[in-house]
Amino acid sequence: EAGVTQFPSHSVIEKGQTVTLRCDPISGHDNLYWYRRVMGKEIKFLLHFVKESKQDESGMPNNRFLAERTGGTYSTLKVQPAELEDSGVYFCASSQVSFGTEAFFGQGTRLTVV
């Protein structure tokens, strides 16, 4: 069974450009989470989808970030326009049911904004 996969693994963009990250969760996992780790800090929650619905987007930093999950399958996270402080590793995770089951992580996308 395939795990959570993320694309691209690395992205280097200039300030002001747009970047779109993609996450394919484990098949059958309704729950999809986006997290971000900025260097030296803890992994921070960004948002949570249940199927195609945003259950909680309280962690999204600002309106430059837009997450979608069309059809409840894969998800994209777009940053537009990117700023220097957006640099970090963006992780996606998925789990089977809402409450308390294990979440499995993708390998992450390392975003560098220069």
Added chain:
Amino acid sequence: QKEVEQNSGPLSVPEGAIASLNCTYSDRGSQSFFWYRQYSGKSPELIMSIYSNGDKEDGRFTAQLNKASQYVSLLIRDSQPSDSATYLCAVCTTSGTYKYIFGTGTRLKVLA
């Protein structure tokens, strides 16, 4: 107060010793607790989950949970150099929607 707190370390233990990693959390209503291991440059890998008070053992790993004290720990017996990594404590909160809140992680170094 952070929602999930861990000592950042590094925690250094000799090979073969027991490594003890600790985590406290603030949301008293939390029900699910997880330990992830993260090697440098890699994604977090789930190693233990615990839901009830007491101990849960899996191979060389034992997770301990004390909800009254809002404390969860991970013991690694017979530590190996390959156990050297950052260990992340995660708590599934029940405030609002369900989401996993992570501590900063404890860096473990097992010395050969």
